[in-house]
Amino acid sequence: MKTYDAVIVGSGPAGMGAAFELTQQESNISLLILDQEKFSTGGLRNDCKMNFTFPIGFPLEYWNEVQAKNYLKKVSVFLKPAILQKKHLEIYQQRSRRLDVNLIEIEQTHLGTDGGLVLIKKLLAGLNTRGVELSLGESMIDIDSKRKTLTTSGRTIGYKTLLVAPGRKGFRFLQKLMDTLDVQYLDNIVDIGIRIETKIEHYPIVNDYYDPKFHFPEKVRTFCTNSGNAHVVKENYTTVHGEPYCSVNGHAYSVNHGKENGLVNFALLKTVGLTEPLASGQMFAENLGVQAMLMGGGKPLMQRVGDFRLGSRSKTASFNDDLYDFKPSLRTCCPGDISLAMPARILRAIWKAMKKLDTIVPGVLHPSTIMYYPEIKLYANKPQYLDEHFRVNGSIFFAGDGAGTSRGITAAWGSGIRAAEGMRQYL
Numbered sequence: 001m002k003t004y005d006a007v008i009v010g011s012g013p014a015g016m017g018a019a020f021e022l023t024q025q026e027s028n029i030s031l032l033i034l035d036q037e038k039f040s041t042g043g044l045r046n047d048c049k050m051n052f053t054f055p056i057g058f059p060l061e062y063w064n065e066v067q068a069k070n071y072l073k074k075v076s077v078f079l080k081p082a083i084l085q086k087k088h089l090e091i092y093q094q095r096s097r098r099l100d101v102n103l104i105e106i107e108q109t110h111l112g113t114d115g116g117l118v119l120i121k122k123l124l125a126g127l128n129t130r131g132v133e134l135s136l137g138e139s140m141i142d143i144d145s146k147r148k149t150l151t152t153s154g155r156t157i158g159y160k161t162l163l164v165a166p167g168r169k170g171f172r173f174l175q176k177l178m179d180t181l182d183v184q185y186l187d188n189i190v191d192i193g194i195r196i197e198t199k200i201e202h203y204p205i206v207n208d209y210y211d212p213k214f215h216f217p218e219k220v221r222t223f224c225t226n227s228g229n230a231h232v233v234k235e236n237y238t239t240v241h242g243e244p245y246c247s248v249n250g251h252a253y254s255v256n257h258g259k260e261n262g263l264v265n266f267a268l269l270k271t272v273g274l275t276e277p278l279a280s281g282q283m284f285a286e287n288l289g290v291q292a293m294l295m296g297g298g299k300p301l302m303q304r305v306g307d308f309r310l311g312s313r314s315k316t317a318s319f320n321d322d323l324y325d326f327k328p329s330l331r332t333c334c335p336g337d338i339s340l341a342m343p344a345r346i347l348r349a350i351w352k353a354m355k356k357l358d359t360i361v362p363g364v365l366h367p368s369t370i371m372y373y374p375e376i377k378l379y380a381n382k383p384q385y386l387d388e389h390f391r392v393n394g395s396i397f398f399a400g401d402g403a404g405t406s407r408g409i410t411a412a413w414g415s416g417i418r419a420a421e422g423m424r425q426y427l
């Protein structure tokens with residue numbers, strides 16, 4: 001059995017941030033990164049727009065502004081952002097304030113899905129020159145914290161210190177680890193909502209501000225806006241009981257890649273936290289995903305705003321008719337009625353937000369605009385961390401989106417650095 005000084009599970013931004021920090025501070029370290037996928041590295045592969053302003057991506061229970069700013073400086077060294085310019089911000093902000101909406105000014109950069117791949121190659125080459133071993137297509141399965149070993153899909157590995165950063169998709173795996181390691185946890189919030197797709201001319205703010213962050217009342221927010229050569233995509237998940245369901249998401253290519261389709265997509269998400277009686281937020285969200293599959297014959301639902309306003313379901317013709325002058329970028333959805341599948345409380349809050357948004361940026365409620373459902377974001381239950389470096393047990397640390405310490409690329413990278421600072425004590 002080979003033993004490493006440090007093992008990192010997950011080659012997403014959290015894992016990368018930790019790897020660069022450890023190799024920077026400890027030049028002779030033996031470091032292994034495992035990833036279950038045959039390619040690296042997690043969420044940097046999707047769209048890769050990066051936010052460099054607190055609080056975007058930083059869960060407030062783990063970060064304050066001073067801390068986040070400090071880590072963002074370190075993150076910038078590796079991700080080298082070329083910050084996008086914004087125009088007419090004051091006009092949009094003034095309109096927003098009148099409606100009790102907050103438009104947050106964020107420093108952003110956008111590499112696009114193709115640009116993200118170029119960045120990943122550079123980062124991996126950087127880790128390679130620092131002597132980091134990367135094992136792709138190898139999953140962590142289990143852990144023996146007393147013997148300081150972990151079992152993977154192919155072998156047993158020893159570690160002095162371990163970081164588990166398996167991302168949002170790995171939230172169930174983290175849950176299992178928390179149970180194995182006797183880590184106490186609290187039920188986490190979930191984000192549930194829809195993805196909007198429309199022509200750029202109906203949401204022209206994206207010409208002035210690439211990913212505008214609107215925060216509405218009732219914990220509704222815009223999230224992950226993509227435009228130009230933008231596409232809605234489908235992600236497949238399985239519930240704790242093994243039932244399949246889908247969530248939609250979105251990404252865009254950079255301006256250098258292919259022909260623009262003239263579309264924009266973004267999520268409108270409502271944060272839901274269940275308290276009394278305490279039930280599992282994740283199971284609630286998964287059930288909604290399964291319900292949507294039932295309504296959509298195994299596919300996500302899509303509905304034109306025009307049909308929604310008239311109280312009718314969308315039909316195949318709603319997506320052919322020349323009145324509705326663009327085709328959905330995600331074709332494998334079922335035309336339907338999202339209000340049959342969504343809880344009223346969530347739908348009402350999101351529809352109110354859409355009406356406000358249409359006042360701030362007139363046009364987004366054009367009848368042709370498409371609402372895709374569901375978009376679901378799950379996070380692991382909140383572990384009770386033993387220190388400010390996200391240590392959960394002995395020399396074991398968790399970080400990144402799955403562990404609830406981040407909700408985006410830059411904060412995930414920052415979480416990785418923060419964990420690595422703690423891991424150094426165990427080398």
Ligand SMILES: Cc1cc2nc3c(=O)[nH]c(=O)nc-3n(C[C@H](O)[C@H](O)[C@H](O)COP(=O)(O)OP(=O)(O)OC[C@H]3O[C@@H](n4cnc5c(N)ncnc54)[C@H](O)[C@@H]3O)c2cc1C
Pocket residue numbers: 009010011012013014015034035036037040041042043044046047048049050051057138139140141165166167168169170173224249250251399400401402406407408409410412
């Ligand atoms: C379609 C899409 C678009 C997005 N667009 C943006 C964006 O534009 N900007 C932004 O800031 N954020 C975006 N995000 C979110 C962003 O990807 C995440 O915030 C970020 O990647 C989280 O980093 P992480 O390191 O925690 O996890 P991840 O990046 O998810 O990496 C986790 C890695 O762990 C691996 N793994 C999981 N379990 C195991 C296991 N048991 N053994 C071994 N390996 C394992 C996974 O294969 C994965 O590679 C997007 C996400 C998606 C899905």
